[in-house]
Amino acid sequence: MEAQEEQVLWGEAIAGDGESFARIFDLHRDRVFRHVLRLVESVADAEDTVAIAFMELWRRRIDVRVVNGSVMPWLLVTATYVTRNVRRSSLRYREMLDRLPRSDVSRDAAQEFLGGSIDGLEPLLASELKSLGRQDQQMLSLVALEGYTMAETAEVLGISLAAVKSRMHRLRRRLHPKLSAQIGETTT
Amino acid sequence: MTHPTLDPEIATALRGELITTVTQKPAAKSHTARNLIGATAVVLGVAVAIPLGVRMGGSSPNGGAPFPEVTTTAETSQDSGMSRAHIYNSLMELAGDSSLVVKVTASSSRGGTLGGASTDETRLEVAACFDVGGVVGTQPVFHQQATTGPDPCSPGDVVEVRTFRDYDIELQEGDTYLLFLKHTGLPQDPSTLYYVTGAVAGAYKEVSSGTYERSVTDVPDAIPLQLDNSDVA
Incomplete structure (x- = not known):
């Protein structure tokens, strides 16, 4: 979907068009889910976080920063906040979350992703990500994992481009060399 | 690479x-x-309110003329539920979502668990209670007040605040704080038990007389890092 198309959908959504909002959900839900899986301990927490992030997208629709026509960066940042607070965040939306189905069936791919058995880098990445402060988590996720430019990242985080560059530089020096090299490839 | 969905x-x-x-x-x-009525209070507040920095720590007794509840922005009160995850756009919004705004000194705490998470319940002695009287410019104006807010409050009262060890600030015994508090909302909890509004957003620690700094700065809320006498409108 073109960014322009998403921007039209977003405009319709905040005007009260539920189907347009649902299409934005369709567009971003899996990417948000994967992002969250890197930060939480269980698939159930990740599912709750996705639900809360989209409910927050609606609740805070007036304040959402749309970057290059997309709400995706805002969703990723918000989801990161929510993961830090998932137990407490869920209190606000408990009633809604309780209405969502809870399957006992193992969600293999997600669980495998969480367990880090798919890709040799994932356990390291997950471990390093969880050890970072919130803003570093957000920057690393947006720049290195989600492919946003530093300028886009600066815009959605509301900080200067110089600050993003500086923090990413520090991050590269701090992270495990294997990850640092990978990040360097994606951001330089 | 498998992509979970x-x-x-x-x-x-x-x-x-x-x-x-x-x-x-x-x-x-x-x-x-x-x-x-609250809007009227805002207008009156410009004339008569004594802002936070001036009254904080003063010796004037509580119990002045009751001040109506302040009007808040429309967004402020749309959610009346728990405010742990809410991101506040202003101090006014934070105050409007709080049932108590108090200056307190921490005395003791006891550990516990809630929903599998480790908690502390800290006893705090109230030194002063505040109502938000209105807004001057972009800043709320606080009035030292006793009983007109959502919760009755008087100096000398004891309130308890529950914090989560993995997420929240630790209220240190002997330290003084300016706290924006909200009831836990849990039916089994006593009425004197609160959370800090916005998890960590509503916690300011007194760093010197009349100067309060937000205990956690790495938050997305658009609220001041510091409150002090310079906040006088």
């Missing part, structure tokens, strides 16, 4: 919830008579 059954259900939420969005908050 949101469980289809959950995705479908959540999609439906979102459509329902969007199409049933709450109407804009109407101005009640109480709001209008």
Whole structure:
């Protein structure tokens, strides 16, 4: 979907068009889910976080920063906040979350992703990500994992481009060399 | 590389919830008579309010003329539920979502658990209670007050604040704080037990006489890092 198309959908959504909002959900839900899986301990927490992030997208629709026509960066940042607070965040939306189905069936791919058995880098990445402060988590996720430019990242985080560059530089020096090299490839 | 996706059954259900939420969005908050009284209070507040920095620590007794509840922005009160995850756009919004604004000194705490998480419940002695009287410019004006807020409050009262060890600030025994507090909302909890509004957003520690700094700065809330005498409107 073109960014322009998403921007039209977003405009319709905040005007009260539920189907347009649902299409934005369709567009971003899996990417948000994967992002969250890197930060939480269980698939159930990740599912709750996705639900809360989209409910927050609606609740805070007036304040959402749309970057290059997309709400995706805002969703990723918000989801990161929510993961830090998932137990407490869920209190606000408990009633809604309780209405969502809870399957006992193992969600293999997600669980495998969480367990880090798919890709040799994932356990390291997950471990390093969880050890970072919130803003570093957000920057690393947006720049290195989600492919946003530093300028886009600066815009959605509301900080200067110089600050993003500086923090990413520090991050590269701090992270495990294997990850640092990978990040360097994606951001330089 | 396998790409996990949101469980289809959950995705479908959540999609439906979102459509329902969007199409049933709450109407804009109407101005009640109480709001209008509050608006009057804002005007009066400009003339008579004594802002936080001036009254804080002063010796004047509580119990002055009752001040009506302040009007807040429309967004402030749309959610009356728990405020642990809310991101506040202003100090006014934070105050409007709080049932108590108090200057307190921590005395003791005891550990516990809630929902599998480790908690501390800290006893705090109230040194001063505040109501938000209105806004001057972009800053709220606080009035030292006793009983007109959502919760009765007087100096010497003891309140308890529950914090989560993994997430919240630790209220240190002997330290003084300016706290924005909200009831836990849990039916089994006593009425004197609170959370800090906005998890860590509503916690300011006194760093010197009359100067309060936000205990946690790495938060997304658009609220001041410091409150002090310079906040005098």
